[in-house]
Amino acid sequence: MKRKLSILIALMMAISVFAIPTMAHAETGEEGQSEIDYYRIRLVNGNSLPNSIAIGQKLDLDVVGYNYDDEAIKVSQSGWTWEIEQYNDETANVASIDSNGILTAKAEGAIEIYAYSNDNYAYSTTICIGFLESTDGIWLYSNKTAKVMDGYVQGDSSIYAVPDKVIVDDWYGIPDGTYTVTALAKDAMLSGTVKAAVVPDSVKSFGAHCLGYDLYTSTSGVKSYQRVSGFKIYGFSENPASAAYARANGFTYVNINKTTVPANVAKVVKPSKVTGLKVKAGKKKMTVRWKRNTKATGYQITYAQNKKFKKGKKNITIAKNKTTKKTIKKLKAKKTYYVKVRAYKKSGSKKLYGAYSKVKKVRVK
Template sequence: MKRTFFRKLLAGVLSAVMLFSVAPGMAFAADENSDAAKGPHKWVVSDWDQTNTDTYGTAVQSADPNVTILTQGAYSADNNGYNGPYAKPEDEQKVTLEKGSIVREINVLIGPKALDGGSFGVTASLNKPGEDEYLTEMTSDFRPGGDGNIVYSAYDQSNLYTIKEDAVYTIRWEFSMEEQGEGGVIYGEQSLLDNGKVLATTKKVALKDGDLSNDKDAAKVSNRSMWFYNISVADGVKVFTELPKDKELQKPHKYVAKDWITAGGYGAVSKTADDGTAFILKGGELNGDGYAMGPYSKKGNQQLADGPMVQEINVMIDPADEESYVDNNVKFALSCALNDNAGDYRTEMTYCLQKDGDVVNILGTDIKLDKKDVYTFRIVFDRDLFGAVYEQLQVEHRGKLVGETKKAKMSDLDKAGSNHDNASQHRQLWFSSINTKNGVAVYKDVPPYAAEKITLDKETMELVEGASQQLNAVVGPEYTTDKTVSWTSSDDKIAAVKDGKVTGVKPGKAVITAKTTNGKEAVCTVTVKAKPIVLPTGITLSKSSVSVAAGKSVTVTAAVLPANATNKAVSWTSSNRSIATVSNGKITAKKPGRTTVTATAANGKSAKITVTVQPKKVASLKVKTGKRKMTVSWKKDTKSSGYQLTYARNKSFKKAKKNVTISKNKTNKKVIKRLKSRKTYYVKVRAYKKIGSKKVYGAYSSVKKVKIR
């Protein structure tokens, strides 16, 4: 492959300087029918020509399938520079300007750490219409700048944009054509993007070698090559097929008894639960370093390519246990190893737990375990953008983080002949320096933690009959899983209890017991005293007088004073039971008249209310009309004294209103004369009872509407 881009670049083949401008955001709007609308090409390792690696360098697949590592080839005197890998994917060659602009882009790891003092350039070129021959190009150059940062320039123009942080950046080119003469002129535009955000972009400029104003086939210009040059980055340039995305922590394996291997002197496993979810691991034979090897497991295999991988195991720790350790008070050591893609061992991490007085230390960290309980040990491996593998230990106690180590690079992979890319998958998890007598209790899941104690906020309590008070229980320690408390009384007839609320029933003593589901108890002795006698000093009624129609009822309430009087009993009497009766404050009217209702407290204090019983509402009102008269009749009320008949010319009884009194209750008919012909009248009647010198009226009958003849 003959390439002339170095010579052309250094000779100043481009007629215009493409200056950068910083932009907050930008989008390339290709015609929706263009090939570019399908999206730029995604570069993979197979795209890069490897037929002459001495001349054009190498393209190697990283352990991460998303990453290709490019290194440079030989120096080219003709091109005045070092050749790098080039790519001419077949689908790229089919993209032309006929349907709109051509957009090309590539994702590259760039930054002070990524280049580590090195540099590189990358170019995108176009073919002549209908030919596999170079036409024009655009280049991007990345090289060290001041303060250890990286300067990004287009066409060798310095100080255009400074890259301070390592990241996977997108280099984007857009080629377009404007009609001119019989053909057109090719324009170019470059941009640098960070996760879709445009950091810098050149102004659109006409490309000198893209002047096809006399070429009728100018629109048939097509993609040619993508190539790198002058790669002086020690570990090569990393090209990403897709922009990397943060991956979630993989779900850890839940270890059970059957997952562990003991053959060959690696200790023993004994189940403490029928399903193997709780078990004891014990140490085995001593290895060459004098440590007792424990069981190991190859379950839970994960790949770093799938995201951060984690091994997690739940272990019982008892700082006070004086027997479950080996030499130097070591409880056990926990290790986890990594394999390469071939399944061969590459590296490992190990943490040792040592008893130190009342706590257990994790050596080399500031993590201290001071509770007797099950702790979760989580070992996390991750890979950064540069391919380096990091490990971290996290320790949790019932969902709460106790401590974690800093992420540490697996430095043994930096040794001569080793490579971080070789560590790619989980190998095994194992225990060592493990006590052969008691072993280590391990659980698939953190088991519920039973209560160690229960306390009440009161040890004694005094109540009077009928009074209540709340008892509060505290179940400990604070991480106890089941804090259910049951309540009982030694004598419910003296003191009853429900959900900790104690109520005094009668004088005496009773013991209230609070109990956890695993049998821990706390008690409170309750003394119930007799309620003191408080004599009534008076009584009040809710009303001083009341009116009620015969046959109806009304209720009056009585309050014995003081409010805390022991005996609040009230007796009720009526001075005339034929007029109204009373029972527990409910007054029932019998017949029209007046009576006095008396409420009497236990000490003889009383209060009175006057009850007036009104006649019943007049029923069955009838009206017959005659010439300038009407005859009104109704149902008799033998218990009333008489009636009042009212008529008027309007419904509101305001126009031409007349009241007629019938003083005998035996009369239930009245003729009204001298009325106006062809006029409408409204009529109603009510009964009354004469009590002393006053009349007490009942409710009016329904209103009748009549028209006089």
């Protein structure tokens, strides 16, 4: 009896040794020290990417894995495909990146960087090339100047006031102070509904079609600029640069009293980046949690079904500052969702958004 029992125990031990595990695990790092929850793009020295870089500057980049506790895990750099997505599709060659993750900044613009390997991906936050940051269609520069960009005009107002300055106060990553608006970029205020613009004397540079034009597309797809009939430019002195632009383009220039029509001042107080994002999967739903930002008015949750946030993208606005949890229902079962959160602060009728949190990936049950 003892002999049979010994043989049975030995047989069971052999089976346990050679049995194939059936439990699936997340990917681990090179040393297998921890499961990888997500990936990010970092500098090769391990530091975070800068918010802005100069034209001509190079960055040597790596992909780094992170576990659920946001601890960095070294991963193999082979097999990753690098891509750049730039914000302005009409601007060619803003930057380039080679197969080894060497980024070269070539022209002024804003980009995001992506790296892909099988089903894994990593991405960067927005990197500004040649300028510090963008806010509500205005680019800020290190010499404390600012430029109004394409897309500044929003809504259907018939008259727009170009701000003479942008005041930055407690904005993460950007020096506080006053940034003087000195330029209007090409197509800066392209609109058929805007009939007049108030331009401060601080503006010295005017890009092509920056004021008084609209862009039309023919039935054959040909695009052309057309002047806005009766367009007027209001200024604060007799012969500033805006008067010269008006004469060159056939617009009316009007000199007004500076004390009666004050220049518009845009005050920027953006909330800081949201941290502590966690997402838990449920049956056709997910619960999103994040850390409270006491200086924010509210939050915006953005989720989508692909890593670039282009498939099935949806936004949810959280109006209360104290709310730091949201359950999103009626999702598709067995589908993967990507989630990020940012805070916003109201300034008049506008919402000033802070930077997005890290992206979390979750598979709904």
